Amino acid sequence: MAEVTLHGVHKSYGELSVIKGVDLHVRDHEFMVFVGPSGCGKSTLLRMIAGLEEITDGELRIGGQVVNDLPPAQRGIAMVFQSYALYPHMTVYENMAFGLQLAKYPRDEIDRRVRNAGRILQIEHLLDRKPKALSGGQRQRVAIGRAIVREPKVFLFDEPLSNLDAALRIATRVEIANLHRDLKATLIYVTHDQVEAMTLADRIVVLNGGVIEQVGAPLELYHHPRNLFVAGFIGSPRMNFVEATVSGTGEAGVTVVLREVGTEITVPCAPGGVRPGDPVTFGIRPEHLAEDGTGAARIGGEVQVVERLGSETFLYVRMANGELLVVKAAGASRARPGDRISVGVLADDGFVFDGDGLALPAGPGRAPRELGTTRHEEMRGRPGPLLS
Amino acid sequence: MSSLHSVPTTAAAAPTRSRGGARRKGLRRGVWPVLVLFLPPAFLLFTIFVVLPIGEAAWYSLYDWSGYGAPEVFVGLRNYELLFRNPVFLTALKNNLLIIAVSALVQLPLALWLATLVSHRIPGVVAFRLVFFLPYVLADVAAGLIWRFVYDGDYGLLPALASLVGMTAPYVLADRDLAIYAVLAVVVWKYFGFHMMLFIAGLQAIDREIYEAAEIDGASRLQRFRRITLPLLAPTIRLSVFFSVIGSLQLFDMIMPLTAGGPSNSSQTMVTFLYSFGITRMKIGFGSAVGVVLFCICVTFAFFYRRGVMRHD
């Protein structure tokens, strides 16, 4: 079993605390993505799992065994670095073979593994080249190859796509997903790009300021963000937040009035601890606002900027409180800057966050959402054709 | 999955919660062997042949000692007193200052001027740069000996050159007033190329677009040099001055073939003084006092120059 379990893990540099108590269970064969803004501690956490950073306090288990005190090479992990970290003076073959040579594997076993990895990654023709003679995408493959040949229990990826250009990033993203399916290994992947996280992960860990904000499947985070931070971080463009005041609670949910805007909206969620008069934050994603005004409520404003992407259009609407509301409209939208429009709010998809920034739980009036199965569940039990 | 578990795993009974030292040791395995293996050679060499001798110099300087047996005749600070009363040492000190002044006022502008010349992209500049740098790679002794010939009263080039224009040149190295200037000329001859290379490197680090922007702003060639090149080159200039000072304080090799400090000790520097009055006469105590003074000057200068002038470089 290659589960990774973190229990009360802390990391501090002297007085500065960067990881403030993380409890996490990464399941066998799971594709787990750590995501968060820069400086949130996601890379540090990964490096602690790798053994490159000491664990100040807490316990780390890989495959059931406590590995706090084991050096990286003995933890059964392999890592793909953001900069690829290929040894510049070694050929592709030597790069991949280096770790195995150090572990004193027999020569023919090393050769078999390296050639196999080369075949999987389609870099067989590059084995004699030095990293300098490779393109960015090819280097990326070699870095992954170097991890594969170790046949680790856990793969660790540290922002592996951030040095690739946009087109290559998408192509490689697909390949990594395929690779994970074929290797059937546990994979922990760090990125700051929430799109990458959403598309790749079985589950996502959202980190902020050294603590876990939420763990869940991608759509779970999208539909049920636990707090303001996760709500703002997952989804692109980000969710609109408007200061509001609770005007009433009832069977249908919580009714709020947007401050300085006046619009009254009823969101189907349980009131929890909020009472009428409490200040809250109302959150609504751009895709849940309608340019044509359909919906349970309306927010008026003036169009400031129109971003036309062809397939869709984003309108930046100045509300009465002076702030901008981002509205996702159809690609054929005719809105122009200066237009006064009335934006419809699909209140069922809105969120109310209490004074502490926590989302109010979905109430009885809220329709259950279709979450779908995760990729992890789909692939379970299916044999991988490669590397078996 | 279990077939993939071939990466070696050990220490199954690792302690659940070890702290501090034990943990550090476990993770950073191999740190101590590296320290024990890698540091001692340099540390021992440096301590035995650089640091201890400096300390011993301070100690010996309090004795009157010929170097045999143990130093026994304790004289306190008398060696220093003798030193600062010694007119030759004062001449040496003055000469060192003179060398520093000439380095800063003649050699540095010359090097900077040449650096701007050979930074033009015209055919042959690379060859000229090499030629200008050539004296720097020659040993000081060789340069000194060559110029001894140039200055020679009977066979030298300088008298021959003078007679070509109908003058008689004095034998400059035998002239008490001129000898040190003759030495200075050789110092500049040998070292300007090095400083030129520093400036070339400094000039290359300046973004050419800055010049283009200045040209668009209407700055003339001279204005561009004064308002852009010089300020941006300031760190290099400070570095160049630093090398000039440290280099001139230890000037020795070149003086030996040229004048050996003469005539009548008029061209001594601190190190030639140390050699002629300390080493050749085996006055270890007195010579050590010279070394200590030189050391103090060097370290004080280096410390304050780096902390003060080169603070931001």
Place this chain on the structure above:
Amino acid sequence: MTDAAQPLGTPASRRPARRRGPRRDGLLTLYLYGAMILVACIVLVPLLTTALGGFKTLGELRTNPFGLPQEWIWSNYWDILTTERYWRMLGNSLVISSLTAFLTLAAGSMAAFTFAHLRFFGSGALLNYFLLGLMFPAATAVLPLFIRIRDLGLLDTYLGVVLPQVAFGLGMSILLFRNFFRNVPKDLLDAALVDGCGYVRYFWHITLPLSRPILATVGIVSFVNSWNNYILPLILLNTETKYPWPLGMMIYRGEFSTDWHLVLAFVTLTILPTIIVFFAAQKHIVAGLTAGAVKG
């Protein structure tokens, strides 16, 4: 070396159809070449007349100081080349300089490696301890050094000259190595640790192969410094058969003080290896010596 900077504006060749006419550029070129040729003459005339003087008789040296020899006296050179002392002297220098360079590289790179990659108690203080060596010349400690070498029984041995030379070069070499090692991407060390590579093997398998430029720089600086060193061998060696060339040259000059033509031939021959190597490897030497200074 070819990518020259342009401190005074864009060069003539890249400036088509501008207010400055060709006459103006012509004047500039004339000024540039005139100045450069003048300085080159000041540099080269002493060197060339020295080499030519070695082909002349003593008498001709006086009557014809600048011109080519009327009669080329090859024997001046030939007699030196066929003596053992010339070759022995160069051989001594080669042994001392090679040993100095090798030990400086080894001790300096290893110490710098610990400063670049390991944080241990007192590492900062220890680094500053070594950097102290950058601040003063060997001459300051030359008397106690003499006593020490004598007491160690190393007086008049190659090693007695080599070890102090290495020690005094360590400050610079540790600084250069450390700065270089720190610029090697940190991920490389991490990747190697994940690969199961310890620090010693990382140093040997990764750091050193990647450090060829800095090894060359430090090697060149320490070799040239040792090759040209005069004061330490002067004080620490007494047997003429062990003298390196700067000392040997001074001895020769002392013996033949009035025979300038022989001295000139001898000087020419002794600096010839330096000049040949300089022009053969000029790129590395210029870069090494200036980089060594700037980065230090």
